[in-house]
Amino acid sequence: ETGVTQSPTHLIKTRGQQVTLRCSSQSGHNTVSWYQQALGQGPQFIFQYYREEENGRGNFPPRFSGLQFPNYSSELNVNALELDDSALYLCASSLLFRETYNEQFFGPGTRLTVL
């Protein structure tokens, strides 16, 4: 069984650019969530996708957007990068079944640095 994988591991961008981060869910999972973790803080929920549709969103502006594909992999896109977007971006997959919560499995994250 393959766990959650993310790419790339590290990324450096400049202010104003756009970035796409990728996540492959754990086999059998139908839900993917994205989190932003600034240095020294706990992760903050960005949004979740279920069956290719957004299924909940945290307090993040619209320049943070996402996609989920039929194979349940996912992308996080961030437009017009700001310095404060520098953080570890975590992807987590889980199985949503009959509205019952199941544990989320996290990937190792992508470290984004905005200069």
Add this chain to the structure above:
Amino acid sequence: DAKTTQPNSMESNEEEPVHLPCNHSTISGTDYIHWYRQLPSQGPEYVIHGLTSNVNNRMASLAIAEDRKSSTLILHRATLRDAAVYYCILLNNAGNMLTFGGGTRLMVKP
């Protein structure tokens, strides 16, 4: 959303039990208590969750107060590998958004 309060840090000796407290005085009847931990340079990992009764699994035990306003994560024999930040999170059964607070940084001394 109901919030949780945890100590910023705790220390333990290797092979001794560790009790990590969490206060959640505004918990609602449908909130489950979840614990995740984050090892250095890794994503968080699920530890345990419960509603009212105490729970045990291979990683830890969760003791829930009778009034559910507090809970304690118990690591029965701490190892160096248990050094991590431990997060106590409240979540509705159908909830999908993990709200992480600051967590407790556990340091394990050999």
